[in-house]
Amino acid sequence: MISFLKSSRKILGMNARNLQFIRPNNLRRARRLADDKLFSKRVLKKAELPVPNVIAKIKSFEELENFDWGALPDSWVLKPNRGFGGEGILVVYGKKKPARDASRLGRDAGGSLPDTWIKADSSLVTIEDIKTHVQNILDGSFSLAGVPDIAFFEERLKLLKLFKPYSFKGVPDIRIIVYNKVPVMAMLRLPTRESDGKANLQQGAIGVGIDLATGVTTTAVQGKNKVIEYLPGTRLLLSGIRIPYWKDILTLAVRAQEISKLGFLGADVAIDRD
Incomplete structure (x- = not known):
């Protein structure tokens, strides 16, 4: 129990994230962009960043x-x-x-x-x-x-061939946390049958950590807290997947933060087959 409590100090909980990072670093005017998808699309498109039509x-x-x-x-x-x-x-x-x-x-x-x-x-x-x-x-x-x-x-994006064995119907996306123009965390989100083909962990999708230096996946979690090694029902390892265009994806996430003026940003990037 003591070792767990010591380790838990290294984990950034939601309350601490909101109070220590989101609230002081994200002005209300900038938060409006994050809360309004259509407004976000217009701003990002004007800056020549790709968004679904x-x-x-x-x-x-x-x-x-x-x-x-x-x-x-x-x-x-x-x-x-x-x-x-x-x-x-x-x-x-x-x-x-x-x-x-x-x-x-x-x-x-x-x-x-x-x-x-x-x-x-x-x-x-x-x-x-x-x-x-x-x-x-x-x-x-x-x-x-x-x-x-x-x-x-x-428009519905098309599934990249690399992700086809790992994804149920939908298109995976990559969530990158950017803090003051520096990517600090990233994960690959894989749609499942439980999530109805959506890359949403709250609905049962799989989240796989990504090594920021290499763009290679590490530990996987399904839902909120179930650690898994293989894609359920298969012998496909979820670690070791190399994300294509990794440097471009990181650059895109940082650019999105600069445009949004959000000091703490979660950028979702999907790779379209076309």
Whole structure:
């Protein structure tokens, strides 16, 4: 117990992080950028940093009723603008062919088959399902303070071949903590079946530490505290994965901090196949 208490002093807890690093180093004006995804996209894009493209935005219930669902591509990601903890994100991977929907979904009032998309677990999502989800976003069900929010669709990034054996459906991302323009911690986040194809540890994704000097993965954790050595259900070691473009990724994270003016920043970087 004594040795554990001594070791725990080396761990930066959430309360200490918030009080000692985030609050004194991140001005309120800069925090607005971190809390607003669409604003962040505009600022980063203006600085010529790559961000996923926005397909469409829905700001009100009137816009929701008049939305052109036929304009959506086969795959996309739906997000709340001010969401947190990965809540409220809906990812679809393809569009169901109408011929296969006929027996299950019926036809709409005009006699045609409704548009239907496919989620990571192969379940189907209809326009009515999406409308309900957008309504919840607009109502603020996923926003930081429960205030009304904006829903937006963005392009779904494509999975890099290197990560295909390690990732369930979704695209892994790399979280880099940058403090005063210096990267201090990094991890690779791998989507799992439990996380519904999202790279979110709170929902069951796998987090794998990355050696900052080499860009090679080290210790892995699933969820919040389960240390694992292999990818569940396989004999694939999670340590020893060399992250491509590592120096570029670190440079990108530092550049994002400079632009944001946040002294303590968590930058999420995904490598797109294209």
